Amino acid sequence: MVAWMLVIHLIGLVFWLGSLLAATHVLAVHAQESSEEARAALGRLEKKILDGLAHPGLALMVVSGIILLFLQPYAIRELWMHVKLFMVLVLIGLDVKVYRRTESFQAGAIELRREECMIWHGVIAAVFLAILVLVMVKPFS
Template identity: 25%
Template sequence: MDWYGIVKALHVISVISWMAGLLYLPRLFVYHASEPPGSATAETFKVMERRLYRAIMNPAMMATWVFGLAMLWMTPGWLEDGWMHAKLFLVLVLTATHHMMGRWRKAFAADENGNSTRFYRIANEIPTLLMVVVVFLVITKPF
């Protein structure tokens, strides 16, 4: 049985799920920030944001890390490559971004959002840019 292939497939599935959340949650924040606190629409956004973050994003992030570290355990030579160091650093930045979005979600849940829709539109681009660089690093292994 090709255990490495299975772990790699599970890693890719986890990354896709995690990235979907990282790209969608700030878009929800854009719409939520334009609603008055306490409105029916704002309350609906709170439910959507909580479910996305807790039921999809958190498990997907944890699975991404577990399967990614399992692949590193199976191919320890990658730790000698510069591209892997860069990738791991960027995944740490993605993880920090994930947790930052969690803090923003909690602020919305408490009706204490202090950021504008423009702020969230810009924040929405961060995971995209990080993903593009990570994919190029993994595919091209430039250094």
């Protein structure tokens, strides 16, 4: 059961973070685009990526993660797990920020710069890599 939950957890992770990274990259292209037709197409693509892939992946990852904690209750006593869970909350916060900024940008309420989108992209990737190190190395065990 634990192995299957790990598989489901990783599938959710790949869908969520892969899509979130793709969305920030598409958003960076969108921010530079001047053609209205291209901007509309990029906006639809961003919405499909976030609503159709990233957020279902996030839900799958969170639910399977909670189940894993119930199946392996000893893990919650580890410091690396506490740091990981905090970093997951940071990633969820970044996801919400990207989603809200994307909606506001598409509605014409704000302007975005490519650099801002690429900073989000880099921060999301860095937090993910930190989580990966925590899970694989378990530095505080």
